[in-house]
Amino acid sequence: xxxxxxxxxxxxxxxxxxxxxxxxxDNKYFNKFERMTFGExxxxxxxxxxxRKKIDEMEKEILLNVAGNGVEGEPDDSEPPxxxxx
Numbered sequence: 276x277x278x279x280x281x282x283x284x285x286x287x288x289x290x291x292x293x294x295x296x297x298x299x300x301d302n303k304y305f306n307k308f309e310r311m312t313f314g315e316x317x318x319x320x321x322x323x324x325x326x327r328k329k330i331d332e333m334e335k336e337i338l339l340n341v342a343g344n345g346v347e348g349e350p351d352d353s354e355p356p357x358x359x360x361x
Contacts, residue, residue, distance in 0.1 A: 278346050290334050297327055 304311075304319060311319070 277344055278341055280346060283341060283346055286337055290330075290337070293330055294334075297323070297330065 300323060308316065308319075
């Protein structure tokens with residue numbers, strides 16, 4: 276399935292919004308992290324590290340899918356099939 280430009284723009288905007296929310300959360304808790312109790316730190320790590328990992332994996336999967344399938348209307352840079360010399 277080839278991606279349309281609208282789909283590519285939508286998914287890119289969605290990924291940027293999600294990653295900015297995660298960055299806001301990291302920034303908010305970065306200064307408080309040293310003052311947190313051990314239990315609070317473990318709760319934070321337990322919730323946000325897997326979430327961040329899933330988002331990064333989703334982004335890589337989408338980028339690989341776009342790279343593999345291409346975008347409609349874009350020129351195909353793959354090599355042409357070899358010509359039969361017989």
